[in-house]
Amino acid sequence: MRLEHVGRRHGLRGPWVLREVGLDLPAGTLVRVLGTNGTGKSTLLRIVAGVDAPTDGRVTGRPDRTAYVPERFPVALPFTAGDYLVHLGRIQGLGPAAARAGAGEWLERFGAAEHARTDMAELSKGTSQKVAVAQALLADPDLLVLDEAWTGLDTGARAELDAAVRERRAAGATVVFVDHDPRRLAGEADAVYEVASGRVREKAPPERDPAGTPTGADEEATPGPRVRIAVSGGRGPLPGRLPGAPVVTAPGPGDTATVLTVDAAHSDALLAALLAASWHIDHLTTEGVRV
Template sequence: MRLRGVGKRHRPGGPWVLRGVDAELPEAAVLRAEGANGSGKSTLLRLLAGIDAPSAGRITGRPRPTAYVPERFPAALPFTAAGYLTHQARTRGLRRGAAERAAGEWLERLGAGGHARTPMVELSKGGGQKVAVAQALLAAPRLLVLDEAWTGLDVAARAELDRAVAERVADGATVVYVDHDPRRLAGFVHTVLRVAGTEVAAVPGPARDGAAPAAPGAGTAGRVAVTVTGPPGATWPPVPPGASAPEAGPDGALRLTVPAAHSDALLRALLAARPPWHVRAVEPVPAPDPAAGADPAGGARP
């Protein structure tokens, strides 16, 4: 997906909210939009999702299907929760039986199965937000745009949305999001879209910076160190080939190294675990001194 010279203003002759935006959104990647309040983050997300059309420039290659969770979801609709989700699934091409199953499955995953027959107008703010998230995930979108989608969700539903993001990316989809918590999906972000002064600057995120340079003469892609913490009861996922054994730090965090080529697989496994692990850092491992040799975990031998 490409943006070329994209600009947006909300009325003819009005001020530009965004202008001259050039960017590329890769497949199988997470992109985070950052900027001050009122900088144009939500406008950018609406353009990416196709909700708004640009006032200038072009957006090409938008994946289909595309799904969007707005910052404010209009929950006062004349449906029950399951009825609304079934209707949304039908409009996206699912047959009635499949639509009803998808609606029920996502309500259960997000902890709202007991509200399937509740009228939308009677849902709490958190219940309405769960429906907003569910409608975006019904049809396995190839582009998922989330504008403060975690706000209003309980802890379990937030973790489930984290897992859903990992699942979509593992399936090759692109996810773009805004969230007030800087730790949200930390270590999993491919690109940061910094929005300021009508401009958008795309800079590498931790998941793209995480590949270490090859050790001199080694002919390999280097290693990446991943630091994580897990909630009580978190199960350690299967690790990819070449990963070191996790080592506990004084603060309770676990650190392990993995070949850079397998780092994405490890991050997906950590985020898709039930409950998910919190990725605190993804860092390149310094190349070892060739004279000292290297152990199988990527560190220098004593």
Template sequence: MDHALRLDRVGRRYGARGPWILRDVGLDLPAGTLTRVEGANGTGKSTLLRLLARLDAPSEGRVEGRPRTAYVPERFPAALPFTPVGYLCHLGAIHGLSRAGAGKAAGEWLERFGAGGFARTPMGRLSKGSSQKVAVAQAFVAAPDLLVLDEAWTGLDTEARGELERAVAERTAAGGAVVFVDHDPRRLAGAADAVYEVRDGGVRRRAREEAVVPDGPCAVVEVRGAVGAELPREVLRRAVSVGSGEAGVRRIAVPVSHSDVVLRALLDARPPWHVESVRTEEGR
């Protein structure tokens, strides 16, 4: 599997004699995967994300890979001398988009996160919640190969939080790598391909069976396929559970945030799967 980024024995400290925040960290971010980072406050999660986003350089070790990267920091600098649409167009141009392409993408992403109504309002006049919508919208403008999210859901309303989860699922389905920190253990629970814990200056990968199982709503999709057909790998990757019903019906439970991606994968398969029903169930 191709890797968007890899850390090889990376350490980070501030100052030649400062204490080590992180030491001897090895971490792979394969393309097309979702990675969750956990840990108590002050353990170095944000430092790790800044290293992944290449905003900080390691004090030792190597960061391998040069993906197009977008980053949503824990604290977004809202008082920038731009309007939201101007800021997104500026970032799009930096990433190589044409003026027209950047403008189109900016408008689409601001609308998608509910920020279209204040697209031309000076950013210094926006509320904290509105600023956060701009922060997440800017991360998707140039279709990044690596998306780094540091508490990106904090401050968003319910609709925008759900939209961000859907956008993350779409980005990984398109081959991008996404790594995120969030204080809510239910955030994208069961959807991550890997979970890492930052503790005592190190980063440890948790075994898959330790991962949190979502206790929120799941989409349950019932499908029927051709004789001998196998479910697409994209579907199996994202499924919380897969079962069989009567007359060859397959029953697939996935996090609601990934339901659109799963349905698209089923319908795009060759031969396509016939979707018989989709419903939401609580507390799987």
């Protein structure tokens, strides 16, 4: 997907918000958009998602399955959360059974399964944000646009969204996101763009090897530094899907700690997910660190 000489102004004679934007968004990449408030980041994301059309220039090659999470989603809709997700799944092209199953699965993953029958108008801010994120992930989009989608989510749901973003990229989707937390998916973006005074320029991702931009598949092939996390005492079994797909070693006889080994890039997200699931972190070591 590509943006060529894209410009956007509000209304017919409003001021230009963006000028001469050229962006290349290949499949299977994670793209971060930076910028201070009011610089036009959200406008750029809306154009990428196809919500707004550019005033100037053109957008080519946008995938059919596009999903967008707006920056605020305190929506008073006359549906229950479950029904809303089923409607959105159908609009994104899923059949009735697949839409219903997907709605249940994603609410479960974000820890909002008990709110499936709650009216949208009665949801808390955080839960309605979970619904906003769930609708975007329902139909396995090929283009996922996240405008500060993490804001308002609890720690477990944030880790889950991080994991979902990695899954989408690994499945060949383009993911474009804005988040004010610099640690969000730090070092994982394939490209970083900065929006300032209506222009967009590429920033070299600081933590990337200059030899090439590795994709998700390459990352798994090259062993980087790994982190061993020894945990114990969770109130239940380990959560089904953990960020970074760690190697889990069950406790041996006379031992209480379960050991998880994961890429250093995913360790923060994994720790957050474990803490959110009420597990106790006993011990933390790194292996293969080049200091």
